[in-house]
Amino acid sequence: SEAQSYQRVALIGLGLIASSIYWAMKRAGMEAHVTGYARSAETRETAKRLGLCHEIVDSAEAAVKDADLVILAVPVGAMGPIAEAIAPHLKPGCTVSDVGSVKKEVIEAVRPHLPEGVHFVPTHPMAGTEHSGPDAGFASLYDNRWCLIVPDGAPEEATARVEAFWQALGAKTEQMEVEHHDLVCAVVSHVPHLIAYTMVGVADDLRRVSDQEVIKFSAAGFRDFTRIAASDPTMWRDVFMTNKQATLEILGRFTEELFALQRAIRTGDGQLLFDYFTRTREIRRGIL
Template identity: 75%
Template sequence: MERIYDRVALIGLGLIASSMFWAMKRDGNLAGEVTGYARTEATRETARRIGLCDRVCDSMAEAVKDADLVILCVPVGAMGPVMEEIAPHLKPGCTVTDVGSVKGDVIRSVTPHLPEGVFFVPGHPLAGTEHSGPESGFAELFDNRWTLLIPGSAPDEVVGDLRSFWERLGANVDLMDADHHDLVLAVTSHTPHLIAYTMVGVADDLRRVTDSEVIKYSAAGFRDFTRIAASDPTMWRDVFLTNKEATLEILGRFTEELFALQRAIRTGDGQHLFDYFTRTRAIRRGIIQAGQDTAAPNFGRGPSGQK
């Protein structure tokens, strides 16, 4: 297939950027040279050692020079400052995109720094694992997952190229506006993460149940929460600080429902509980039918939870 971008720059070299690089290599001709930049020297050294990026640069300016596509893969809170720093070095006509989990705030912080003739098309691949860092990436991360792009006022052709790029990385692509994105993600990702972090924190805090008990007896449900609650703390801090409104709205709905169920438990209303628990099974079936999860018991974990 045809090459889409002659030069691609990855700013930030964590799980998403490294997976994008390996997926570009898997395609073979999706991009010409791929440059990369990471803030710490340690990460740049790791990247050089494992062959992550065709060329690892010691400055953002060098990395984005002559790039046709610049991908911001830094925590949401760092997007504005990074854009400010690279702006003078961007090639006219280039496309800038990002992979942040929040879109409204990123647009508000990036757009003021955007030079004339450079297009910003925010994006968000809905894929990840609980691991982070340059060595955590793999080419298949985006396969059959969804990437959301926010077209804004960018020309159709610019959006179309980025869409094709993501499709060749393995993803399905949908277009969405920023506010709706932030609400959808508050439901499917941000609030579940906050809740999982909270539950794991509660277990850790409780003096009457030891950590060792929590760890040994985690197979009964809790361990799924701990996987989510092992995600990158910087990334998630920024998500909650920047998608404040939608997260607080969904949290409000969540506590309202939780209190209703709590009341049903207190009053012994078994029918309310049974009906609620029956309804939620249907959503699970939908996810499996849509190919977004495995139907194998326990996510297909080996019998002992180890593979």
């Protein structure tokens, strides 16, 4: 298949996303030689211990040497500097891809560094857990999950090969335009994470309810709702630093809805609450 046609793959950053890519490649029986790089020596040691990648190297420059496919799997804010560092070492005609949760700013940060003849095919696998780091990955992470492909002008052939690669890892793929991607992700992922973080913040701030009580009684909503607030702080800081416009737009809409419900509670408008919950329950039941 087309995905098998990459002979050498470089994974830059060895966290949840990259380690899951490696395990899924192995499961798919791909024969590509995979070289991995992570910034911290501790992560590289953990990766070696886990048997992650065929080879772990000490610099991003060394990792991309001779690679046919380079996947940037570092926090969004680190994509530009990494692209700048590896650019002179890329094999002519290779494909660079990234898995960042934000696309517009990543593309603007990465593309200017890439030499002519190197293809850039940005992607975003819509899969994750609240765990991070090299030991968080597993082969089935991408099964039946969407991987959004944002070619943004990349040649069709290079794009098709990246799509085939993700499909071999178990994902379904769909192409999307850059700004639309960032708005969709603001509503389905970014703002929900922000609200989960604030809910934990509210509980922590409330002196009349102890942390022990929050933990003890958290089954009733708090536990489900705030699971994602255990996610990596660097990753999520970078998401909000770079998807500013879309997340502010969705937060504005969220605040309007919240105020409408707050007013209904204050004025005792049970009908409004009932109608709202009925409509949103129908929508939520359509998911899964």
